[in-house]
Amino acid sequence: MAPKNKTPKVGTAEEAVQCIKSGDRIFVQGMAATPSLLTSAMATHGKEARLEGCEVYHLHTEGECPYVAEDCEGIFHTKSFFLGANVRKATQEGRADYVPIFLSETPLVFRKGVIPLDVAIVQVSPPDKHGFCSLGTSVDCTRAALQTARTVIAMVNKNVPRTHGDGIIHYTNLDHIVYHDTPLYTSHSKPGAASDVAIGNLIAEHLVADGATLQLGIGNIPNAVLAQLKGHKNLGIHSEMFSDGVLPLVESGVVNNSQKSLDRGKLVSTFLVGSQALYDFVDDNPVVDMRDAAYTNDPHVIKQQQKMTAINSCIEVDLTGQVVSDSIGTRIYSGVGGQLDFLRGAALSEGGRPILALPSRTNKGRSRIVPTIAEGAGVVTTRAHVNYIVTEFGIAYLHGRSLSERATALIAVAHPEDRPHLEAEAQKRGLLGKLSRRKAPVVAATAAVPEPIAA
Known part of the structure; x- marks a missing residue:
């Protein structure tokens, strides 16, 4: 200004x-x-x-x-x-x-x-x-x-x-x-649960390609993904935010932003949360480009990045692919944020991958893949916007899939103990039909194959 x-x-x-x-x-x-x-x-x-x-x-x-x-x-x-x-x-x-x-x-x-x-x-x-x-x-x-x-x-x-x-x-x-001089607020990531690490491994191995541009939020799953990218090449960052997990990849040259379609050579974000080491890294660093959210999160900007890979989390997913991200039932928990901005932009990107990741169960043992979303919960990402759903038990690809195919794929990546209940509920709703007579398609495959990938 x-x-x-x-x-x-x-x-x-x-x-x-x-x-x-x-x-x-x-x-x-x-x-x-x-x-x-x-x-x-x-x-x-x-x-x-x-x-x-x-x-x-x-x-x-x-x-x-x-x-x-x-x-x-x-x-x-x-x-x-x-x-x-x-x-x-x-x-x-x-x-x-x-x-x-x-x-x-x-x-x-x-x-x-x-x-x-x-x-x-x-x-x-x-x-x-x-x-x-x-x-x-x-x-x-x-x-x-x-x-x-x-x-x-x-x-x-x-x-x-x-x-x-x-x-x-x-x-x-x-x-x-x-x-008034005072330290900024800092955030330090905690060791992820086994489910977070498993999800990170699946995403890093199957869904992040060399030369991809990444959007990653804060939390255990993004950090788990980043920790598994040491063998990748020429990654870039175009994200609403990033944290400390990016720093080792920048230092090693894995993240160099050299293949980005826009802002080549620049690490682009709109806000940051992390440790003092992160704040020291961005201080007067011309490689880091802090932009207005109307730019970083514009789907029309995002889609111009080749291999745009957006990794977001959510609270629950129903068997048709509806995604709840801002509420637990009627209780507002967080917000819409940039989830749909990046999922839509990545879906329109050449070689892009829009990913939603969540552990199969809550800390209290409740399935996060559910027959129907909780009463009063808000759908942030519609079933039509969903592509990849990742749990620690695998990757389900939903884009272009019918309701029956979606239910089958999601049941396949739910917690094994929850699958019988989910299948029974899907039967009641008529979501499975003849598909219920065969096992859900779970194959060891690359992300190029649009079938569930087994963990």
Whole structure:
């Protein structure tokens, strides 16, 4: 964002948030860049000034979330585009709300004026010698919020990495500056369960080709996939986010972005969450290109990458291929995010592979492949969008398959102890028909063969 002919006000967090008035619509930057000092000051100001009817918008945020506490009810009403653990309980109790939206379209609701913003609260790097700050680890829809908000409050923090791309903003675009140095939020992956490792092995061996461009989220399954890619060649990254699992592959040259159709040589993302080592890696690194979510998650951009391989997770899948990803029954758990953006883009890519991965059972032993989705659950990915479903027991290919063929393939990759029940339920629904008289087709095959691949 180009310089403006004004000078920001410099002060404390308490002074900066005085500009927030009743009825304001406020955006808060999220993920690792969550400006907690400012949101705490905002919550205190709201109570002391007896504000009413303020709306707060954001993606997943980290740390405490004081503005969704019970004593802020009526002052702030949060509308999350993607739920983090810190707002999940308040949302499920009705004290906060959820906006189902593709990540690719989150910047558009600000730019089109669907959600006009009064205040944007962000965290940025110190200005360089030319006066430009960086949004660091979180560009996503934050850039659009800065472009459209009436007032911008920024915490300037020396620990925010200076990233290249769309997150560059001149300090004169900031209305209030608060100087405060604090470490960014970090996330450290835990050792994956045996099922996660098995899923990672299947995806890496059968579905990731040399020269592929990858989209991987955070979590045990993506890390398990990345850990198995050491023998691959010329991989690229075009993703809504990446984490520490990518670093060893960059260092070894496995990920070099040399075969990408777009942004060749660049590792493209819209936000980052990981360890301090990840933040050190992206700091002033011209290979890392942090872009607006309207670009990274645009299916029309994604489909231009040859061999685009999108790996996403989900909560449950029914026997027809309907995928639940944002809710557990009626309880909203996370969000739509970029799942369908990337699944659709990868499906349209030459040699692309849209993948959904999930352990066959929950931690409590309940099958995640189900006869019908739970009552009240939301379908994020329709049965028509699904291609590959991967569990630790194999890979089911559903695209172009009938309901009977889908049920047969999904039962084949469910937990063995759950298969008899699933088959009986499928029989009741008439999903199997004559197919029930033969065993489900499970073959040892390459991903080029559209049949279930046995683990």
